[in-house]
Every structure is written in C-alpha cells, then in structure tokens.
Amino acid sequence: MTNARPPAREGDPPTGTPLGTRRGRPAYDTSSLVEVAARVFNERGYDATSMEDLSAAAGITKSSFYHHVRGKEALLRAALERALDGLFGILDEPAATTGSPLARLRHIVRRQVEVLVAELPHVTLLLRLRGNTETERWALGRRREFDAAIAALVRDASAAGELRAGLDPAVDARLLSGIVNSLVEWYRPGRVPVEDLVAEVDRMAFEGLLAQAPATRRRPF
Amino acid sequence: MTNARPPAREGDPPTGTPLGTRRGRPAYDTSSLVEVAARVFNERGYDATSMEDLSAAAGITKSSFYHHVRGKEALLRAALERALDGLFGILDEPAATTGSPLARLRHIVRRQVEVLVAELPHVTLLLRLRGNTETERWALGRRREFDAAIAALVRDASAAGELRAGLDPAVDARLLSGIVNSLVEWYRPGRVPVEDLVAEVDRMAFEGLLAQAPATRRRPF
DNA sequence: CGCAGTCGAACGATCGTTCGGTCGGCTGGC
DNA sequence: GCCAGCCGACCGAACGATCGTTCGACTGCG
Numbered sequence: 356m357t358n359a360r361p362p363a364r365e366g367d368p369p370t371g372t373p374l375g376t377r378r379g380r381p382a383y384d385t386s387s388l389v390e391v392a393a394r395v396f397n398e399r400g401y402d403a404t405s406m407e408d409l410s411a412a413a414g415i416t417k418s419s420f421y422h423h424v425r426g427k428e429a430l431l432r433a434a435l436e437r438a439l440d441g442l443f444g445i446l447d448e449p450a451a452t453t454g455s456p457l458a459r460l461r462h463i464v465r466r467q468v469e470v471l472v473a474e475l476p477h478v479t480l481l482l483r484l485r486g487n488t489e490t491e492r493w494a495l496g497r498r499r500e501f502d503a504a505i506a507a508l509v510r511d512a513s514a515a516g517e518l519r520a521g522l523d524p525a526v527d528a529r530l531l532s533g534i535v536n537s538l539v540e541w542y543r544p545g546r547v548p549v550e551d552l553v554a555e556v557d558r559m560a561f562e563g564l565l566a567q568a569p570a571t572r573r574r575p576f
Numbered sequence: 577m578t579n580a581r582p583p584a585r586e587g588d589p590p591t592g593t594p595l596g597t598r599r600g601r602p603a604y605d606t607s608s609l610v611e612v613a614a615r616v617f618n619e620r621g622y623d624a625t626s627m628e629d630l631s632a633a634a635g636i637t638k639s640s641f642y643h644h645v646r647g648k649e650a651l652l653r654a655a656l657e658r659a660l661d662g663l664f665g666i667l668d669e670p671a672a673t674t675g676s677p678l679a680r681l682r683h684i685v686r687r688q689v690e691v692l693v694a695e696l697p698h699v700t701l702l703l704r705l706r707g708n709t710e711t712e713r714w715a716l717g718r719r720r721e722f723d724a725a726i727a728a729l730v731r732d733a734s735a736a737g738e739l740r741a742g743l744d745p746a747v748d749a750r751l752l753s754g755i756v757n758s759l760v761e762w763y764r765p766g767r768v769p770v771e772d773l774v775a776e777v778d779r780m781a782f783e784g785l786l787a788q789a790p791a792t793r794r795r796p797f
Numbered sequence: 798c799g800c801a802g803t804c805g806a807a808c809g810a811t812c813g814t815t816c817g818g819t820c821g822g823c824t825g826g827c
Numbered sequence: 828g829c830c831a832g833c834c835g836a837c838c839g840a841a842c843g844a845t846c847g848t849t850c851g852a853c854t855g856c857g
Binding site for chain 1: 619620621622623624704706708738739740742743744747748750751752753754755757758759761762763768772773775776777779780781782783784785786
C-alpha cells in the first residue's frame with residue numbers, strides 16, 4: 356500500500372471546486388469538464404485527443420478551456436482518481452472484510468461491476484493506461500494494488516476449499532478480473548439493467564456456461 | 577462478411593518480402609520490422625509511439641527506417657492483418673464447422689487462446705484499436721465479424737439447451753470473449769504453459785470457479 | 798560503376814501551452 | 828437606486844516542441 360494520492364503538485368485547486376459565490380457568466384465547474392474529457396479520451400484515446408478536441412466538446416475555445424483546467428495531464432489524473440476512489444471504496448465495505456473468503460470475493464466482484472458501470476468512462480480510462488507519464492504510472496501502481504487484493508482473496512478462497520481445485524489461483528484471479536474489466540469494452544448504460552449484468556457476471560465467473568445443473572446451489576445470493 | 581483485405585493502396589509490397597537475392601549490408605525484412613513495431617506500439621500505445629521510437633528499436637535512424645517501410649499506418653495495418661488472419665483461420669478449421677454448437681464453440685475458444693498467445697503482440701494491437709483512421713476502422717469491422725461468429729455460436733448452443741439457461745446469450749458471448757481477450761493484458765510467454773492456459777480458460781468459461789463438483793462431467797475434453 | 802542501405806537536415810503540420818486583451822455581470826460605496 | 832470599477836469568463840494569436848514524412852548525399856559491397 357503506497358500513497359493514496361498522486362504526486363500532486365503544489366497549488367492544485369481542490370478537485371471538487373465549491374464555487375460558493377461565483378462571479379461572471381454561467382461557467383463550467385472542474386468536475387464536469389473532467390467528465391467531458393474522460394468521454395472524449397475514451398473515444399479517441401488519450402494520446403490522440405488534442406486539447407482542441409476537448410475544448411470543442413466543452414463548447415469553448417482552447418484558450419478558454421485552459422482557464423478552467425490546469426492541463427491535459429491534470430484532467431487525466433482527476434479522472435483516474437475518481438475511478439480509483441470508487442474501486443478502493445469497495446474494499447472498505449463491511450461485506451468485503453467479513454465472512455468467508457468466497458463470500459467476500461463474490462461481494463467485491465459484484466460491487467466492482469456496479470462501480471464500473473457507475474464510473475464507466477473513468478474506469479475505462481484507468482484500464483487503458485500505458486504508463487507513459489508519471490501520473491499514469493502512479494495510477495497503474497494503484498490498480499495493481501487493487502488487483503493484488505483480489506488475487507489474495509482468490510488464493511484464500513482456493514486454500515479454504517471454496518473454489519474448484521485449479522491449476523493456478525493466480526491465473527484464476529487474472530481471468531476473474533478479465534471478465535469484470537472487459538465490460539468497459541462493450542457495456543453501455545440502458546441496454547442491459549445493471550442488476551442483470553451483475554447476475555450474468557457472477558454466474559459466468561462462479562458457475563460457468565455449461566448446462567448441467569450443479570448438485571447444490573450454495574445460496575441464492 | 578465484407579472485404580477480407582484492407583483498403584490497400586496500390587504498390588504495396590507483398591507483406592512477406594522474400595528478399596531472395598539481397599544486395600548491400602545485412603538488412604531487415606519487412607515482417608521483422610512489423611514485429612518490432614507491434615512490440616513498441618503495445619508498450620507505448622500506437623499514438624504515443626513516434627517513428628523515432630520505432631527506428632531506434634530497430635537499431636537504425638528514422639530516415640533509414642523509411643527505406644524499409646511505407647509509413648506508420650502501413651506498419652499498423654500489416655500487424656493487424658497478421659492478427660486477423662490468425663483469428664479467422666480458426667473459423668475455417670474442420671472442428672469449427674462440424675459437430676454440436678457447443679463443441680464447435682469450445683474448440684474455437686481453445687484455439688483462440690492459442691492464436692492469441694502465438695500472435696500476442698499483433699492481437700494485442702487489434703484489441704486496443706480506437707478507430708481513428710480508416711485502417712483502424714477496417715480492422716475493427718473485421719474484428720466485429722469474428723465476435724459476431726462467436727455470438728451466433730453461443731446463441732445456437734443456448735437454443736440447443738447445451739448452455740445453462742441465462743438471461744441473455746448476447747451478454748454471455750461478450751463475457752466469453754472478454755475472458756479470452758483479457759489475456760493480452762497480463763499473459764507473457766514462459767510463465768504459464770499454453771496448454772495450462774487453455775485448460776484454465778476453458779474451465780473458467782464453461783464450469784466457473786465454484787467448488788461444488790458438477791453431477792456429470794460431459795467429457796474430459 | 799551501380800545500387801541497396803544509411804544518414805543528416807529539413808519540410809509543413811499539429812501538438813500542449815501561454816499571453817495580452819475584450820466583454821459583461823456583479824459588487825461596494827455613495 | 829446608481830454607477831464606477833473589478834474580475835471571472837472568454838478569445839485570437841502565437842510560442843517552442845515534436846510529429847510523420849521527404850529529400851539529397853554519402854558509403855561500401857558485388
């Protein structure tokens with residue numbers, strides 16, 4: 356567990372600008388611009404997205420855009436923080452820290468699907484990082500911490516005999532994360548209800564696709 | 577099923593340059609440069625990779641590099657063709673066109689893992705496309721065709737009662753592809769033998785993680 | 798000598814970012 | 828209630844850097 360904050364530069368405005376008493380024209384707050392940026396980043400890819408693209412998507416010129424945001428990388432960092440806060444928040448939930456390893460794992464997976472859907476653009480950004488800048492490497496490190504927590508849970512559940520004996524729990528953990536994370540590649544809100552999505556992912560991960568009914572269903576969950 | 581070739585420009589050299597009788601210093605053939613490019617593309621991301629990066633990885637200067645390759649997009653296209661040829665080759669195999677839908681699906685999934693490992697850099701590139709250029713959109717279209725073939729097979733197997741009754745076969749197909757495709761995010765040759773990887777993916781996808789033994793295993797496969 | 802291979806230099810384009818200045822709604826003193 | 832002036836929002840133009848690509852010249856085998 357390393358820093359919970361990126362290598363923040365001094366003078367950073369608070370990410371959630373309060374703007375209690377504002378002057379001038381109706382303006383954009385920072386968080387809404389982060390949302391716009393995350394969307395465009397995902398469409399074109401971070402490196403292929405120009406500040407001109409972002410400002411145009413926000414409806415203002417490039418120079419006006421710089422009046423609201425520090426720069427391109429700061430937008431990325433804000434979006435990644437939002438994704439990571441959502442994911443790590445799961446690990447602090449009561450159901451993620453009590454009960455059998457399998458029950459905790461199953462809760463985390465299902466909640467992970469919900470957070471992924473709720474923060475779809477931000478998590479998508481997180482899962483596509485390449486580590487070219489310091490900010491990206493920081494976020495990648497945090498993401499590895501999250502994956503390690505899941506891998507440890509899979510290992511514990513496997514050691515407790517709660518999982519089918521497999522060749523390698525580490526591989527199982529990777530595949531499990533792969534199922535959940537692959538949602539960002541196709542899921543879009545509206546088509547499939549979130550609760551159905553959670554049920555499908557849970558079933559795929561823990562019961563598989565085959566038709567034969569298991570002898571005893573552990574619990575309806 | 578649309579074109580099997582990208583909107584190739586005239587004068588394209590054959591992708592596998594024979595170079596039977598070569599003159600001058602020991603040189604690079606095109607396919608090895610494509611391999612180098614695919615590797616660097618995956619490390620830094622396509623857009624973040626400069627031609628300087630590629631030529632340096634090949635050990636020559638940028639201008640020398642242009643003596644061997646047409647340009648950046650041509651390198652991408654060649655790598656994507658290699659990935660797509662490998663994947664679509666699976667669909668033509670006898671075991672992919674005969675037998676029950678489930679048997680065919682299972683064969684394709686297992687072979688897909690093998691091709692993904694054999695062509696890891698090229699398939700990785702394919703799975704990270706954003707569709708910014710015409711070449712990328714062409715490759716994305718071809719990839720959608722492949723995914724549609726798998727989705728059709730999942731639907732057939734589900735209709736035949738070979739799969740557990742689920743909420744939505746289309747979602748199952750997405751999740752299935754998600755498991756396989758997520759391999760490019762972590763798998764590196766050497767650690768886990770390919771046959772073990774195939775077995776793990778097969779088990780995860782069709783039987784799930786849970787411990788309770790199914791009443792009857794259909795076949796050892 | 799021919800020519801494939803290599804290279805340095807430079808092209809126009811676009812990148813992220815900065816700067817100086819305009820506009821207009823809100824505020825404080827009267 | 829009024830208005831001068833402040834200041835946040837906005838913009839056009841330009842910065843140096845880097846991008847993908849081209850060109851002409853040099854090099855050393857066959």
